[in-house]
Amino acid sequence: MASVAIEPAQHGLVAHSDGPVVPVQTRDERPTSFDPADFGVPTGLEVNWRFAPLGRLAPLFEALPADDRPDDPAVVFEIIAPDGVVASPLARGTAPRGEIFRPEDLPSALAWQLCDDALHLTVPADAELADRVRVRMHGNGAHRRSNAHIVIEAKENSRATVVLGHTGSAQFAENVEIIVRDGAHLTVIAVQDWEDDAIHASLHQARVDRDASLKHIVVSIGGGVVRVNPTVRLAGAGSQGELFGLSFADAGQHLENQVFLHHEGPHTTGDVLYKGALQGESARTVWIGDVLIGHEAVGTNTYEANRNLVLTPGARADSIPNLEIETGQILGAGHASATGRFDDEQVFYLTSRGITEVEARRLVVRGFLNEIVQKIDDEELRSRLEAVIEEELAGEGLSGEGAARS
Amino acid sequence: MATLQITDLHVSVTTEQGERPILKGVTLTISSGETHAIMGPNGSGKSTLAYTIAGHPKYTVTSGAITFDGEDVLALSVDERARAGLFLAMQYPVEIPGVTVTNFLRTAKTSIAGEAPAIRGWSKEVKESMEALRMDPAFAQRNVNEGFSGGEKKRHEILQLELLKPTIAVLDETDSGLDVDALRIVADGVNRARENTGLGVMLITHYTRILNYIKPDFVHVFVDGRIAEQGGPELADRLEQEGYDRFLEPAKVE
Ligand SMILES: Nc1ncnc2c1ncn2[C@@H]1O[C@H](COP(=O)(O)OP(=O)(O)O)[C@@H](O)[C@H]1O
Numbered sequence A: 001m002a003s004v005a006i007e008p009a010q011h012g013l014v015a016h017s018d019g020p021v022v023p024v025q026t027r028d029e030r031p032t033s034f035d036p037a038d039f040g041v042p043t044g045l046e047v048n049w050r051f052a053p054l055g056r057l058a059p060l061f062e063a064l065p066a067d068d069r070p071d072d073p074a075v076v077f078e079i080i081a082p083d084g085v086v087a088s089p090l091a092r093g094t095a096p097r098g099e100i101f102r103p104e105d106l107p108s109a110l111a112w113q114l115c116d117d118a119l120h121l122t123v124p125a126d127a128e129l130a131d132r133v134r135v136r137m138h139g140n141g142a143h144r145r146s147n148a149h150i151v152i153e154a155k156e157n158s159r160a161t162v163v164l165g166h167t168g169s170a171q172f173a174e175n176v177e178i179i180v181r182d183g184a185h186l187t188v189i190a191v192q193d194w195e196d197d198a199i200h201a202s203l204h205q206a207r208v209d210r211d212a213s214l215k216h217i218v219v220s221i222g223g224g225v226v227r228v229n230p231t232v233r234l235a236g237a238g239s240q241g242e243l244f245g246l247s248f249a250d251a252g253q254h255l256e257n258q259v260f261l262h263h264e265g266p267h268t269t270g271d272v273l274y275k276g277a278l279q280g281e282s283a284r285t286v287w288i289g290d291v292l293i294g295h296e297a298v299g300t301n302t303y304e305a306n307r308n309l310v311l312t313p314g315a316r317a318d319s320i321p322n323l324e325i326e327t328g329q330i331l332g333a334g335h336a337s338a339t340g341r342f343d344d345e346q347v348f349y350l351t352s353r354g355i356t357e358v359e360a361r362r363l364v365v366r367g368f369l370n371e372i373v374q375k376i377d378d379e380e381l382r383s384r385l386e387a388v389i390e391e392e393l394a395g396e397g398l399s400g401e402g403a404a405r406s
Numbered sequence B: 001m002a003t004l005q006i007t008d009l010h011v012s013v014t015t016e017q018g019e020r021p022i023l024k025g026v027t028l029t030i031s032s033g034e035t036h037a038i039m040g041p042n043g044s045g046k047s048t049l050a051y052t053i054a055g056h057p058k059y060t061v062t063s064g065a066i067t068f069d070g071e072d073v074l075a076l077s078v079d080e081r082a083r084a085g086l087f088l089a090m091q092y093p094v095e096i097p098g099v100t101v102t103n104f105l106r107t108a109k110t111s112i113a114g115e116a117p118a119i120r121g122w123s124k125e126v127k128e129s130m131e132a133l134r135m136d137p138a139f140a141q142r143n144v145n146e147g148f149s150g151g152e153k154k155r156h157e158i159l160q161l162e163l164l165k166p167t168i169a170v171l172d173e174t175d176s177g178l179d180v181d182a183l184r185i186v187a188d189g190v191n192r193a194r195e196n197t198g199l200g201v202m203l204i205t206h207y208t209r210i211l212n213y214i215k216p217d218f219v220h221v222f223v224d225g226r227i228a229e230q231g232g233p234e235l236a237d238r239l240e241q242e243g244y245d246r247f248l249e250p251a252k253v254e
């Protein structure tokens, strides 16, 4: 971690381990490269593409520049930053862009190469921001490509919350590089609230340094295909990572998260919890969660879980938790995954108290997602989530299913 | 005066093997202010009767009728029945993760009353009812039935009975799993509702013990999906001594 690598010039797949790289085994050894050609177009056999709808994602496998037009960018960026935060462009080859980021699939390598000016947000050392930093990204068209790289750098002992919002529609390849320096406490909330025809592939990579913490929350509620893959390295001694996710997939939506939490330093703490609700024909969520406790990570305490609630037949949730432990001296490690069908007995109980069926379903779904919602310290987003749950469950489509009527 | 009238009710349950008849002609009338004990051995169909009145979707009425003040209960959805004034205290209340007791009670009261209760008065009413049922105030912030002990679940059911103020309540084995102290607290709650609102009660029980605290006006012996015998409180005393064997004999021959 001592050396700061700026975009290695060499091509060829780079693995973290020494020696020949043949079979990919631990999650840590997955190939990375800045050259899109090294990845080739996914076939669906790759471990990280197995569940993805490749046909629908195909536009993001093409090396296309942003479809920006005069006064009409494909994706408009609006940045609302409190005093003290610096927002500036960052060319490839300029630190800290690439300090920790290593593309690990084709769209992320393309976004790296095709985004000339990254957005660099710096929270100065010792700053404690009362207000959130907001980056509002709005897509101006479903067939318009955009490539982005965002670097969020929380300097030593700072404290801040950054909300990345996505609305409208686009074909969006996005990289988010998050550096949490010693003693800093950063919250990053990524909200995918796209129109139904958007496709979005996003790779977040974070490094958390000594005694620092990152709370990372992914909220996916809109979009055609939305794949947000966060990788968080708890590199510094005593660092903490909380990785939370909430998704609500409705008919035709594919929402995917591949989460990787790597305990590298000693005495690190990890908590991963993703919850997903699904409803409607071919609504689909995919969650792959990897936790790796490295050789040096003595005293690790970590837990990861994914829970899904399938509201209607025809929806499908895939959930794969993995836990790898390379040192024996840990405090605790566990993982859990559960996908349950909507429980008609719960609706019966509530309706038997006079509550309408629509309201009962809303209560149950809200209750299920509440564990994540209450971790979101952003009133604006919480009320948006309330509205989404309301909208999703108000639909006529539901009243027939499991209706408690004799 | 409101009346719940059950006439020659036949009910079957949907199982993996198909429809299975459970209730085989039940006729019973309960008016407000009256307390009817329904006593019978396990598996005789008591819960099926309770669930059918409430409208659980698993149970199908194959013939017969249920009316409430002349209105066809079977044509109402579950929530409409509750809003009409029927209440079921369940034998096995389910957990609702992430929904607090406070939120649940307020939502239910709002649904039944047709408008949100005034905040101040409502909070006070909830607090007082909880105190009367010896429920820890911390309970209000817990999720509905989640991690509740058997006794806590039953108190929570009676709490709802007191707050929602139905006209007729079906209590399905509210006594089971309660020690004597808890039984008395729960029975006091039911008796308060009887006095305050003129509640009509269908008290389903396997044992006579609860009848020492909630005095029935009528006792019905329920065997194999039918009422086998009915009478006054003295019938309960007889069951206490003789058990259900007398009623089970002919069922075996059948
Ligand atoms: N949901 C159900 N599925 C299958 N069988 C049921 C169901 N509910 C009740 N039964 C059967 O109906 C009979 C009566 O059950 P129940 O009404 O629960 O009796 P009780 O409450 O008197 O013990 C029992 O044989 C029971 O197994």
Ligand SMILES: [Mg+2]
Residues within 6 Å of the ligand: B046, B047, B048, B091, B172, B173
């Ligand atoms: Mg029963």
